[in-house]
Every structure is written in structure tokens, then in C-alpha cells.
Amino acid sequence: MELATDIWVWVAAILTLFVYSFLIKDNPLYKFAEHAMGGLGVGYWTAVLFYNVIIPDFWEPLTIAIRKLSMTPQNFDAFMAREGFSQMPQIMQDFSPGVSILLLLLPAIIGLLLFTRYIPKIAWISRFSLAFYLGAASGIAIPNTFQTRILEQLRGTIVQDAPDGSVVPLFSFDAWRDFFAAPGIETFFDAISGPLLILGVVCTLSYFFFSKEHKGILGGMARIGIWFLMIGFGASFGYTVMGRVSLLIGRVQFLLTDWLGVAG
């Protein structure tokens, strides 16, 4: 056993224990950790946003464009060299400095207007920004969602790409032939998997089809759909247990190894 000597390891360990104290009951130590965590997290966001987005995406190109407009070519070159800018910002490679400034300021203004929602009298202005954002996000999502979630997934329910690059039907007569030629567990599962997958997809989809009452054939299919969904949720539950336990293991590993030095 070799206790950690790094002060930061102790900070981390003590805060970890603060959080675990919740297991006994809710208490001020836990509440302290909970609130400090929220504050530090949002502080982290702010600084990352500043350095990773505002500076490179907005501030740098804007200042360069303004200098380009206002300075003589010699002074501008001297400025670029002094600041260590070895090339023009991407936007100025495509547009004149004036247009660049406009193209940088416009989205920033649209973005800033989002904040008017906090001022009741002019809150309606934020709708303009929101409309642009939602419109663009919805528009670009449609074709890609259709391709990824509908077309490709439906294709995968009819055919499958074999390892050798050929395309084989999911309902494979060859697999059934193999099964009847040599009945066994493996050939059985090979034969049944494709048809079961097709049945499962169709039945699960019929369960989600709410435009018609679930009676008769549709009702039967929806019922089978529920069974598939239950197996899916069961698998998800099993995996969820695994995930939560992994997080716990990670923290206990830290306490035992990095802090207390009892397990390697």
C-alpha cells in the first residue's frame, strides 16, 4: 500500500468520496459536489467555446479582414508577420475583405439575437434566429436521414453484403438447403436468422403503426412485434447494467490504484 503524494489525486479522491456519501443519504457534502460540478462544467464550456470557436472562427478572421481594409499593404504584411499568421483566413481566400466582414458579422448577429429571449419586450426577435437555425438544421437533415435510416435499413432487411463483396438475399434458400443437407444447431440458426430478422422488422414496425386499430392480422403482427421489442429492451437492460457497473469499476480502480496504491 502506497498512498498518493500528488495533491491533485487527493482532491479527486475526496471529491469522489463526497459524491459516494449520497449512498448513505443525501447530505451537504454531496450537494456541494453536485453544485461545484455544475459550475466547473459550465465554466469549462465557456473557456472552450472562447478558444475553440470564437477566436478561430470569428475573432481572428474578422480582425484580419478589418486590418486588410484599413491598412496599407506593407503595414498589413507587417501585421500578419508580427501576429504569426502565415496565411489568409479561409473566408478571405474566397471573398473580398468587405464581403468577408459581412459574412462573419451576419451569423454572429443572428446568433446574438438568440439572447433577446431573455428580454420579454423584444423576445420575439429571437424567433428570427431560431427560424434560420431550425430551418437549416431540418433541411439538411431530411435527405441524409432518409438515406441512412430508411433506404439503407430497408435494403438491409432484403439483402445483405457477404464478406466476399457479393450481395445475397436475407431470406437465403442456400442456407435452408444447407440445413436440410446437414441438420444441426449452427445450420439451423444460419437458416432461420434472415427470415426472423425480416419478420421482426415488419412486426415491430406494425406495432408502431397507430393509424389503424391493432386488431386481426395487424394485431397479431403487433403482438409479435412486442416480443421482439421485449427481447431488444432486455438486451438493452443487460447492457445498461454492464455500462453502469463499468463506471463504478473505473472509479473504484482510481481509488484503489491511484489514491490508496493497493491494487495494480
Added chain:
Amino acid sequence: MKKLLQKLLVLDRRWIFLVIGLVVIIALVAPCTTSIGITTPVQSFYDIIDNAEKDKPVLVSFDLGPSTLPELEPMLRAVVRHAFLNDVQIIATAMLIQAPGIAERILVEVTEELNEEFEDQGIDRRIEMGKDWVFLGFRAGVAAVMLGIGEEIRNVYPTDYYGTYLDDVPMMQNIHNYYDMSAVVTVSGTQIPESWVMYAGGPSGVPVLVGVTAVMAPNFYAYLQTGQMAGMLGGLKGASEYERLMDYDGMATKGMIAQLWVHVTIVIFILLGNVAYFVTRSGKKKRLSVQR
């Protein structure tokens, strides 16, 4: 017996907490090992990194926050290490604002770890930023960022995390979009892997490899069957399989012993809970019918 079971049903849950805590501690301290079988999604993931062309980097997107770190860090370390050992370069990005700190730390630590190993073994090779990896940092707007990289990576990331222009980074000279990359790896506990399929893999055909938390893993099997996701590491188990393939005893391999014992404990809990429930319930039913 029935009384004991009835008591069990109203047990203070803190006893259960205690048992779980003790099982984890004992499993981690005890010198046990467990064997780890390899599944197909992990093997496919490994093979793509293993066979990646040397001049076509892999884009590794760190799309995770602190809440899923213990589960996802082992797979990130394993994949980054594997790529470096194979001379495959890494372009690192972050789609979640919480991720840059985590990404930079893992890249720097794996680099230092490998360089030390090289030095100890007398191997004349050093992993270097700019030659073997470049870290680009975070950009907001997930879908817009992914689509942007598909056009020209410089439009989205004119510079790396430290402000160096991509044109001045040696390994980025001929890299413009997904067509110049061997694969996209995304490690996340969110739906972001689905976005990579939608906005990167779908349009360009670049293989999308995903490392996800166990909670997310079952949701993505439908994408594995269609090949939209070319490989998957699911949770700590996925990471431990990857470590096995690399013959490397990392964090995941060590954790799997505890994982095994906690799972067995929880299954016992489920069985006990059900036995107690049905035994005490059948008793109640009988009593009710006698009263009638």
C-alpha cells in the same frame, strides 16, 4: 423460510449497495484473471485499423464527456495506441464541448507512454505531434461540422487546437476530406455515432467505426448488419476484447474481472428477488382463498 424471504423483500437497499461495493473492491484487489472471447464487431474494427494505409490517416472523434469516461477511455487508449504502433496517423476532433480536455490528455499520455517504451526497448522511433497526430479541437453544430469536413477540412478547422495552420502541419499536407482518410472512429455515449453514419459514412463511403457505451451498443446492431457501421466496441467488454487482440493488458482487461463478479451478483439478486416474490405471493393467494 418464507419469513426470511419476506424480510428479504423489504431489505434496506443500502445492504445491496454494500454488497456491490465490496464485490467490486475484492474483485479488483484479488489476483484473479478471466479469459476474454473476441466478437465479430470488435474483430472487424481491429482489422480496419490494422490494415489502414499508412498515408491515409484515421479520423478519431472524441465525442464523450466525463460522465462516460471510465467506460470509454480504455477503448480510446487502445485504438490510439494500435494506430500509432501501426504507423497510422490520427486526426483527432471533438464534437462535444466537454471533450477537448479529455482528448488532448489521452493523446499526450499515449504518446509519452509509447515513446518511453520505444526508448526502453532501444527502438529508434518517436511519436510526434504534427507527424503522427494532430488535434483539431471542438467545433459546434455536429451535422454542419461533419458535412463541412466532407467538403474541405480546412473550412471547419483552419488551424489545429494550438493555432497552427493545417497547411503548416506536415501530416495534413494532402488531406482534404473523408476520401483522404482510412476510416472515421467515433467514441461516444450519445447518438453522435449515428450522425457520423448519416453525414460522413453515408455520403462519402468512408468506413465508420464506433466505440460506444454499453447503454448505446444494442441500439446500433442494425447498423452493423448493413455495414453502415463497419465495426463496434461496446462498453468495457468491447475495449477488453480490443486489448486482447493487441495483446495489451490495459485498463479494460483489469476491470473485466470485477465486471464478471458484479454481473453474477446482480443475476443472483434478480433470481433471489423473483423467488422471494413468487413464494410470498403464492402464500398471499392461498390466504385470500381461505378467507373467502
Added chain:
Amino acid sequence: MRRQIPLVIVFVVGLFGALSYFIMEPVIQDLREQMLTWLRIIAAFALGLGIASFLRNHGRRMTRQVPGWGFNVVAILSFLSMTFIGLVWGIEEGTLFRELFDNAQVPMEATMFSLLAFFIASASFRAFRARSKEATLLLAAAVIVMLGRVLDFDWLSGITEWILEVPNGAAQRGIIIGVGLGMIATALRIILGIERSYLGGE
């Protein structure tokens, strides 16, 4: 005006976003590229909204001195110090900002989520019952997956993988397609101005 203009913006931008995917004309593609850049910049401001609402919530509780407001002070102070340290000394590896992130923020958040391991264990014991056919199916799948992922027996791993690929894969595909259709329908409703809840009240 206040309602019509946003509807026009949403329609024009949305339609352009969807159609520009199919039109390979350089002008259209350049415009699309510009739209993506704007989207990224606005998304960054949207993240800023999160920061603002955090400050507003905690600030309000602090000024009104609601019970436990001391913790709101902790939240605001943590925020201010983290932001200050980051903006003044930088955010790279080795800075104080990163030490705070790696040794305070990360352990607290990771531990917070690991608490769920205890609660899920307790819930498994108390609530996970084979009460009906469906519940039994769910329970059986969960137990097989839980054991199949950690015990290295060929037959058990085989069954687990099969459950995940076939019945689970089918159910997940049903959900993926169903949700996909829902996403497209919602996007279309927004673009066509049928869905207007984002406009809020007058």
C-alpha cells in the same frame, strides 16, 4: 409580421438545405457551404444560451435566498473561477484549468454517474419480476446478455451475439425506421410551417 417572417425564413432556408443536397451546381454548393458555416456559428451561440440560463437559474435562487442558496453560491463561484482561470492562463495540457477539469470536474461527474450502478442493482432485486410472458422474455434476454458478455463460454457467447444481432437487431431496426420517419415528418412540418411551437406565444 412577428410570426410571418420567421415562417418565411424557415421555409426558404429549409427548402434550400434539403434541395441543395441534390444540386451539384457550384453556386448552389458554395451557398450551401456558407449556410453550414453560419449554422456552426449560430450553434456556438446556442451553447452560449445554456451558459446564460445556468447563470440565471442560480443567480435567481441566490438573490431570492431560497433555502439552500449557499449551494447556488458554490455553483456560481465554481463557474466564475473556472472561466477566469481558463481565459487568463489558457486551457491546454498542464494548465491549472486542465488540472481542475481532470481532478475535480471529471471525478465528480464520473462518480455521479457510477452511482447508478448501485441503484440499478437495487432495482434488479426489487422490481425486475417475471410477472407476464413479455416481462419473462425481457428478463431472460437481460440475464443471458449480462452473463454472455462476461463469461467466456463459446455457446453462451454465441447465443448472446445471436440475440443481439437477430431479435434485438430487428427490434432496433423497427425503432430506427420508425424514428427516422418521425424525424423526417417533423422536419417537413417545421419547414412547411405546420409545426410552430418554436415560435412560442405572442
